[in-house]
Amino acid sequence: MDAKDILGLPKTPLPIPQEKKSRPQKDSQRKPDGISREVYALTGGVAPLMPSIDVSQLKRRPPSDEKITWQWLPFTSSARKDDLQLYHWVRVVNGVPPTGDYSFAKYNKSVDVIRYTDEEYEKYLTDPKWTKEETDQLFDLCERFDLRFIIIADRFPTHRTVEELKDRYYSVSRAILVARAPSPGEVAGHPLVKEPYNVTQETERKRALSMVLSQTKHQERKDAEVLAEAKRIAESRMAARAAEEPDLPVPSDVGPESAEGAVGPGDTISPANVQAPAAAIAPSTSVIADNASTLASLRMLRVYLRTYALEQMVQAASSSAGLRTIKRVEQTLQDLGVNLKPKVPTKAVCAEHLELRKEILTLLNLQKQLQYKEAEGSSFRDGSYGDMPGTAKRSQRAADQDRTFVPDTISFGGDRVVKREQKRKGPGRTSETPSSPAGAHKRPRKMKASDL
Amino acid sequence: MPHTAIEAQVEDGGSASKPQRIIKLSKTTDDSDKKGTNKRVKDIEICVPIVYGTIAFYLGRKASESQSHKWTVYVRGATNEDLGAVIKHVVFQLHPSFNNPTRIVEAPPFELSECGWGEFEIGISIFFHSDVCDKHLDLYHMLKLYPEDESGPQSTKKPVVMESYNEIVFPDPSECFFARVQNHPAVVVPRMPAGFSLPVLAPVENTNEKGRGDTKDHPLSQWFLNFSEADELLKLASARQQVQAHIVKLRRELSVIDGMPQPLKPASSYECT
Numbered sequence: 001m002d003a004k005d006i007l008g009l010p011k012t013p014l015p016i017p018q019e020k021k022s023r024p025q026k027d028s029q030r031k032p033d034g035i036s037r038e039v040y041a042l043t044g045g046v047a048p049l050m051p052s053i054d055v056s057q058l059k060r061r062p063p064s065d066e067k068i069t070w071q072w073l074p075f076t077s078s079a080r081k082d083d084l085q086l087y088h089w090v091r092v093v094n095g096v097p098p099t100g101d102y103s104f105a106k107y108n109k110s111v112d113v114i115r116y117t118d119e120e121y122e123k124y125l126t127d128p129k130w131t132k133e134e135t136d137q138l139f140d141l142c143e144r145f146d147l148r149f150i151i152i153a154d155r156f157p158t159h160r161t162v163e164e165l166k167d168r169y170y171s172v173s174r175a176i177l178v179a180r181a182p183s184p185g186e187v188a189g190h191p192l193v194k195e196p197y198n199v200t201q202e203t204e205r206k207r208a209l210s211m212v213l214s215q216t217k218h219q220e221r222k223d224a225e226v227l228a229e230a231k232r233i234a235e236s237r238m239a240a241r242a243a244e245e246p247d248l249p250v251p252s253d254v255g256p257e258s259a260e261g262a263v264g265p266g267d268t269i270s271p272a273n274v275q276a277p278a279a280a281i282a283p284s285t286s287v288i289a290d291n292a293s294t295l296a297s298l299r300m301l302r303v304y305l306r307t308y309a310l311e312q313m314v315q316a317a318s319s320s321a322g323l324r325t326i327k328r329v330e331q332t333l334q335d336l337g338v339n340l341k342p343k344v345p346t347k348a349v350c351a352e353h354l355e356l357r358k359e360i361l362t363l364l365n366l367q368k369q370l371q372y373k374e375a376e377g378s379s380f381r382d383g384s385y386g387d388m389p390g391t392a393k394r395s396q397r398a399a400d401q402d403r404t405f406v407p408d409t410i411s412f413g414g415d416r417v418v419k420r421e422q423k424r425k426g427p428g429r430t431s432e433t434p435s436s437p438a439g440a441h442k443r444p445r446k447m448k449a450s451d452l
Numbered sequence: 453m454p455h456t457a458i459e460a461q462v463e464d465g466g467s468a469s470k471p472q473r474i475i476k477l478s479k480t481t482d483d484s485d486k487k488g489t490n491k492r493v494k495d496i497e498i499c500v501p502i503v504y505g506t507i508a509f510y511l512g513r514k515a516s517e518s519q520s521h522k523w524t525v526y527v528r529g530a531t532n533e534d535l536g537a538v539i540k541h542v543v544f545q546l547h548p549s550f551n552n553p554t555r556i557v558e559a560p561p562f563e564l565s566e567c568g569w570g571e572f573e574i575g576i577s578i579f580f581h582s583d584v585c586d587k588h589l590d591l592y593h594m595l596k597l598y599p600e601d602e603s604g605p606q607s608t609k610k611p612v613v614m615e616s617y618n619e620i621v622f623p624d625p626s627e628c629f630f631a632r633v634q635n636h637p638a639v640v641v642p643r644m645p646a647g648f649s650l651p652v653l654a655p656v657e658n659t660n661e662k663g664r665g666d667t668k669d670h671p672l673s674q675w676f677l678n679f680s681e682a683d684e685l686l687k688l689a690s691a692r693q694q695v696q697a698h699i700v701k702l703r704r705e706l707s708v709i710d711g712m713p714q715p716l717k718p719a720s721s722y723e724c725t
């Protein structure tokens with residue numbers, strides 16, 4: 001039946017009821033043996049889908065009452081300035097060839113390049129940096145290449161930058177426009193007059209763009225960081241200004257004394273980096289632990305060691321983490337074979353080290369989240385409270401994660417552990433969360449809201 | 453002009469330690485009449501990579517009870533270039549059992565040699581030229597005389613070397629300093645963003661009359677360690693990749709769990725995965 005359609009052989013007069021009949025036939029034919037119906041349903045279903053395009057309709061499109069031939073005929077195009085006659089295949093309907101211009105001629109658009117006379121040049125357009133010859137050449141090229149200045153710059157005989165060419169072209173056009181206009185008011189609305197081409201601005205803009213383009217990823221990150229820092233500083237200053245109005249006199253007394261005391265030359269053999277007390281005492285807001293204020297406080301120091309900077313940044317990054325998490329981060333670093341304190345602390349190395357630590361923190365957070373989710377899942381399953389086996393499992397899993405850094409075991413392994421425990425214990429509980437299911441729901445939701 | 457510099461500093465300062473900063477700034481304008489030290493180059497940090505540490509030789513037959521080792525403590529440029537353009541003098545603070553434990557070295561190479569028997573922590577204070585920084589920097593280094601593996605007698609030929617690499621960072625350096633060290637081999641100066649121009653001051657002057665201050669041909673240079681960031685960068689990069697891959701995996705799992713409306717059936721087809 002379908003084969004006949006494909007071959008284009010004449011169809012029986014009622015195609016639709018035929019298809020309906022054929023469908024149930026195909027239905028019983030196609031039901032597979034050996035696989036269950038459900039599985040077969042997964043792969044697209046038992047019934048073959050109705051083709052959205054009726055195959056028979058495709059063949060019937062060309063109306064049979066018209067006679068179509070294709071002929072090799074000559075044609076001209078209004079877009080051409082000469083009388084060149086080319087040939088192409090033309091669809092002739094009932095012996096009548098198509099009329100009208102060549103269908104693509106309407107796309108032949110060009111720019112209206114203003115041409116000036118020699119008189120006008122002498123009167124309005126002379127310029128110390130441009131000879132008449134050059135200006136003429138420029139305008140010729142502009143017309144030829146439809147103001148594609150990159151090409152014009154390339155073909156221009158003497159070496160000129162794109163901005164110079166544009167400047168000359170636009171200022172000449174503008175001058176001519178203004179000169180030819182009966183009154184200045186009439187041309188005031190013309191874009192050339194309203195917004196003249198600004199060479200210096202353009203050059204600046206392009207230079208800035210190329211700078212941005214050639215920025216390395218590192219610089220991009222730094223810029224983003226600085227911008228974020230600036231934003232945070234602005235915000236914290238707003239908050240601090242409100243909070244600190246009454247406290248103004250006090251820090252000003254404490255400030256310089258402690259700063260001087262800390263900077264006192266040579267007689268402090270306090271542990272590395274004397275600048276630490278000076279930097280730590282000064283800021284009295286609660287935003288100290290933030291990355292941005294660390295950067296800012298580092299910049300306040302006139303000099304510091306790269307290792308000191310790294311320590312500060314690490315501290316700021318781990319400020320929200322407890323001691324145990326920090327220990328886990330360090331353990332992970334060791335497992336990865338990375339020195340806790342870089343041996344060659346260059347700027348690049350320290351930046352990478354910091355990013356790595358942050359990523360490990362993210363990782364640990366995600367693991368914790370996953371644990372909670374699984375716990376929630378298991379408690380939801382059982383709908384009950386669990387205790388001992390759960391905690392033992394959790395500590396075991398945590399210990400596993402601390403010790404080994406093998407990705408696969410942690411993810412699905414955890415899931416399996418839960419299931420195995422279930423099977424072993426039978427109807428017993430394996431939930432880790434002692435609270436009610438509603439409560440268990442609450443906690444993961446809080447975790448979801450937290451930003452990672 | 454100076455006003456704009458001060459204003460800029462106030463604006464981009466840190467958290468609201470306003471009062472302290474204002475006082476600090478007035479100090480700057482008070483005590484520096486030198487041209488160029490008021491003006492600072494913003495958003496640029498000058499970095500001086502240094503290596504500091506000790507090299508200790510066992511004296512062998514010439515050793516006595518109280519003087520068994522001859523050691524040298526030093527601060528050198530990481531590429532062995534002359535640090536004299538940046539550092540004015542270095543103060544080494546030795547164990548009080550030494551005579552005059554506070555030793556000042558006023559010219560490069562910034563080093564100090566002594567004989568002794570004990571290991572102790574040496575305090576190294578680096579003082580910079582006035583246009584560089586008026587604060588000094590303190591470092592600490594543990595003098596090591598005895599090698600890690602104590603097998604066999606100590607050799608007089610092979611010393612015990614302990615070096616640490618670090619970088620001195622000057623954020624917002626003064627224009628004068630910047631111009632002075634722009635092309636100095638010991639200093640890492642990032643290129644100015646295009647369009648910036650500084651007054652071209654005299655090129656680096658060698659104020660060391662004694663001769664070269666660099667340590668390229670230093671008698672101990674054969675023992676200097678090489679610090680290359682390449683290894684560390686590679687290791688860090690691979691570590692980050694691992695962590696990132698793991699994060700992606702976990703995120704996917706989390707989203708799977710979030711997407712699951714029903715709890716898993718115990719014996720479903722999902723377990724096969």
